[in-house]
Amino acid sequence: MDTRAKTDECLILRGRDYKESDRLLIVFSRRYGKFSCLAKGVRRANSKLKAGTQLFSYSRLTFTAGKSLPLVTQGEAVEARAELREDLTKIACASYIGEVLDAVLPENKPQEGVFVLAAAALTLLGSLDEPFLLLSCFDLRLLAALGYRLNFDVCAACGRSTQGKTFYASPERGGVICAGCQGRLTDVYGEHFQPPRLSAGACRLLTGLLNWELRRVFKVKAAPAMRQEIDTALAFYLAYYLGAPAVRARKNLSVYYKV
Known part of the structure; x- marks a missing residue:
């Protein structure tokens, strides 16, 4: 990503804790494809980024260039999808979708058709028994x-x-x-x-x-x-x-x- 701020719809595919209060995320953006980014301070209780960076959420995120990874500077959840994080079967199935996409999609290559498919699948998954x-x-x-x-x-x-x-x-x-x-x-x-x-x-x-x-x-x-x-x-x-x-x-x- 270049130095200009970019805002786009994103799926939060995967994430892991980093340092004391940050999280490394793998996101799938409608316009920019799949890439890794850093949400600094997101694990603090008062972080404004928390809602928009939850696993499996459909969010609107803003990024700027960081030293090695893009930084999430703003975020809001379009679809929070809390139900995908509260049921073990749904967690496993949503994680499968995220893991497959992370494995097979190239970095920074737009794949809008795949984005639409994944977004719809994750939305429906929350309602299926x-x-x-x-x-x-x-x-x-x-x-x-x-x-x-x-x-x-x-x-x-x-x-x-x-x-x-x-x-x-x-x-x-x-x-x-x-x-x-x-x-x-x-x-x-x-x-x-x-x-x-x-x-x-x-x-x-x-x-x-x-x-x-x-x-x-x-x-x-x-x-x-x-x-x-x-x-x-x-x-x-x-x-x-x-x-x-x-x-x-x-x-x-x-x-x-x-x-």
Whole structure:
């Protein structure tokens, strides 16, 4: 960031205490992307920055240049989202979103589409009792925003419809492949490895999660077996496209939230 003061909408993704009364923050700004910054004195009881720098909040922050990091000089919470800091499951899920974004987003590169997705996901998370479909939707749409939009409508190898069939996750081909093609295509993983299976119902739900209005996750239910299918497949896709950081974030999430 240059020496001029900048003000923008920000998501507070992560934070840790620093020195006696400061906090180091990782924020995701609508216009400036993800970056680290310092909130000096924010841990003092009378700090005017406290409300705007709470973890997971949607805030309007002003920054100026510091010696090594931008300094937060003003802040107000647009959405405080206290509910995300009071429930263990919500803390775990919001932390997962923050950890993944911190791991995969480059520094200081605007990603407005991802910002809008993350802001909406965190807002809805505060109102959901069961966050599985919301997190699945976030994972799929994050991959799409990063250039990895998956197709669950047809076999990526032969074009056969996924209606009424069992398919297999195929990240290297950008979607799924049918059982017939899976039996022939062993070039990527070897003949003894079988990627995660996805039923026709799971494929339909994944297509919906990519395309529906996000709030529809309040109305949709998934049976435990289908949830497990989707969770296993998404872990496979995320590991392939995003690597170790995504694997680590999902492992951390699984300590507190079980599918």
